[in-house]
Amino acid sequence: MSFTLAIVGRPNVGKSTLFNRLVGRRLAIVDDQPGVTRDLREGEAKLGDLTFTVLDTAGLEDATDDSLPARMRRLTERAVDMADVCLFVVDARTGITPTDEIFAEILRKRAGHVLLAVNKAEGRNTEGGVLEAWNLGLGEPIPLSAEHGEGMPDLYAALMPLADGFAEAAERAPDEPDLGLPVSEEADEGMQVPTLEKPLQIAVVGRPNAGKSTLINKLLGEERLLTGPEAGITRDAISVMMDWEGVPTRIFDTAGMRKKAKVQEKLEKLSVADGLRAVKFAEVVVVLLDAAIPFEQQDLRIADLAEREGRAVVVAVNKWDLEEDKGAKLKELREAFDRLLPQLRGAPLVTVSAKTGRGLDRLRGAVIRAHEVWNTRVPTAKLNRWLGEMIEAHPPPAPGGRRIRLRYMTQAKTRPPHFVVMCSHPDKMQDSYTRYLVNGLRADFDMPGTPIRLVMRGQG
Numbered sequence: 001m002s003f004t005l006a007i008v009g010r011p012n013v014g015k016s017t018l019f020n021r022l023v024g025r026r027l028a029i030v031d032d033q034p035g036v037t038r039d040l041r042e043g044e045a046k047l048g049d050l051t052f053t054v055l056d057t058a059g060l061e062d063a064t065d066d067s068l069p070a071r072m073r074r075l076t077e078r079a080v081d082m083a084d085v086c087l088f089v090v091d092a093r094t095g096i097t098p099t100d101e102i103f104a105e106i107l108r109k110r111a112g113h114v115l116l117a118v119n120k121a122e123g124r125n126t127e128g129g130v131l132e133a134w135n136l137g138l139g140e141p142i143p144l145s146a147e148h149g150e151g152m153p154d155l156y157a158a159l160m161p162l163a164d165g166f167a168e169a170a171e172r173a174p175d176e177p178d179l180g181l182p183v184s185e186e187a188d189e190g191m192q193v194p195t196l197e198k199p200l201q202i203a204v205v206g207r208p209n210a211g212k213s214t215l216i217n218k219l220l221g222e223e224r225l226l227t228g229p230e231a232g233i234t235r236d237a238i239s240v241m242m243d244w245e246g247v248p249t250r251i252f253d254t255a256g257m258r259k260k261a262k263v264q265e266k267l268e269k270l271s272v273a274d275g276l277r278a279v280k281f282a283e284v285v286v287v288l289l290d291a292a293i294p295f296e297q298q299d300l301r302i303a304d305l306a307e308r309e310g311r312a313v314v315v316a317v318n319k320w321d322l323e324e325d326k327g328a329k330l331k332e333l334r335e336a337f338d339r340l341l342p343q344l345r346g347a348p349l350v351t352v353s354a355k356t357g358r359g360l361d362r363l364r365g366a367v368i369r370a371h372e373v374w375n376t377r378v379p380t381a382k383l384n385r386w387l388g389e390m391i392e393a394h395p396p397p398a399p400g401g402r403r404i405r406l407r408y409m410t411q412a413k414t415r416p417p418h419f420v421v422m423c424s425h426p427d428k429m430q431d432s433y434t435r436y437l438v439n440g441l442r443a444d445f446d447m448p449g450t451p452i453r454l455v456m457r458g459q460g
């Protein structure tokens with residue numbers, strides 16, 4: 001099932017660059033027809049395991065900042081009407097302009113589903129533009145860099161639930177011959193609007209033989225499988241949708257389901273690289289360890305990568321049924337965890353047996369909780385009260401006798417939580433003070449097990 005995405009926005013925000021990145025060389029041959037379609041470039045896009053048609057409205061004469069030439073407005077409206085989803089692109093470097101506001105207005109009135117992308121968000125000092133984009137009232141902005149290819153997993157994560165919704169709607173409403181009859185009320189009720197409920201996206205990663213396929217098969221065996229295994233993001237990774245006791249969940253797996261799909265490959269060699277790929281598409285990463293040989297080099301690498309990619313992490317220790325002295329072992333595991341993975345401080349550690357199914361309820365609870373934490377948004381007023389207390393308890397350093405002043409802070413982004421602290425001399429700020437703030441945020445706002453990003457920024 002495919003859908004159509006229109007990329008809209010004022011000139012120079014990077015629409016064509018994004019179009020080219022999504023489409024690569026898969027440009028559709030467009031009829032040489034006069035009229036509006038000539039101005040709409042169309043291509044077949046691929047993003048992860050999604051394929052869709054993408055329309056580009058770029059290549060128009062420049063619009064001045066306070067007007068939108070009629071032709072551009074017509075073209076945008078045309079693209080909006082043709083599309084299932086609109087991707088509204090703004091520029092992190094210029095911030096929101098009056099022309100952006102006009103586009104936002106058109107989209108609010110006319111478009112069904114709108115995603116908001118803030119392009120050119122690579123490098124430093126672009127949080128301001130991202131923050132500003134919230135004011136458009138079109139939901140959470142997705143920071144991207146079309147030129148550098150950054151942010152594509154987030155775009156994918158935003159599109160995926162919509163794509164699932166379209167696929168479901170298409171299944172429920174099979175193409176019927178159009179008899180030109182008026183649509184009855186009953187038929188209307190039968191039509192389902194694409195669901196906007198985003199499925200939880202998880203990946204199960206770990207070294208070979210940790211029990212990944214056993215775990216996934218156990219989950220799929222017990223839960224309702226919503227769709228069968230599909231060829232996934234790459235030849236090697238596969239995703240399935242399941243209903244995890246009422247929570248729609250997409251599991252990205254690597255070696256596990258490949259075995260099930262009877263694809264014979266060098267599993268041992270591929271599994272780490274596959275795991276790394278799956279991490280990019282997941283919201284919560286379940287790092288599965290073998291209780292007999294926990295925290296091996298490979299496990300640590302995968303967990304560290306998940307943290308660096310900004311994913312929520314749950315550590316599950318498998319084959320717990322084989323452990324004799326469970327109490328002592330658990331203590332040992334926790335100590336090893338804190339020592340070897342300090343960057344994941346407080347992440348949940350759950351013991352399970354994929355084979356017997358014990359502990360899978362707790363695993364589910366930990367995954368859902370980790371996802372919530374990852375989505376945490378702390379109100380600005382609360383943050384600033386907290387910042388005042390933190391400064392009072394332990395003032396920032398005073399390099400060369402001049403104390404660094406922390407002026408205020410705000411949360412720029414969730415998934416994972418990103419905070420920006422405005423201060424004097426951000427370049428002189430010591431890492432130890434930043435760590436003090438991060439650890440404080442984690443403890444005081446109850447955010448265990450999620451990466452927390454905090455940047456210091458100078459004013460203006």
Ligand code: GDP
Pocket residue numbers: 009010011012013014015016017018058059119120121122144145146147148
């Ligand atoms: P369009 O008019 O919206 O289609 O914009 P273009 O794709 O033609 O891009 C306008 C300008 O922005 C070009 O110079 C691009 O190289 C530049 N650009 C596009 N994407 C990015 C990005 O992610 N980062 C930066 N820094 N520049 C970008």
Ligand code: GDP
Pocket residue numbers: 206207208209210211212213214215255256318319320321322352353354355356
């Ligand atoms: P994968 O390579 O990570 O997908 O690992 P598998 O799922 O193929 O499991 C590797 C081996 O560990 C198999 O022989 C499984 O039967 C076994 N195994 C997996 N989970 C458990 C468990 O919870 N308890 C026990 N005792 N064995 C397990």
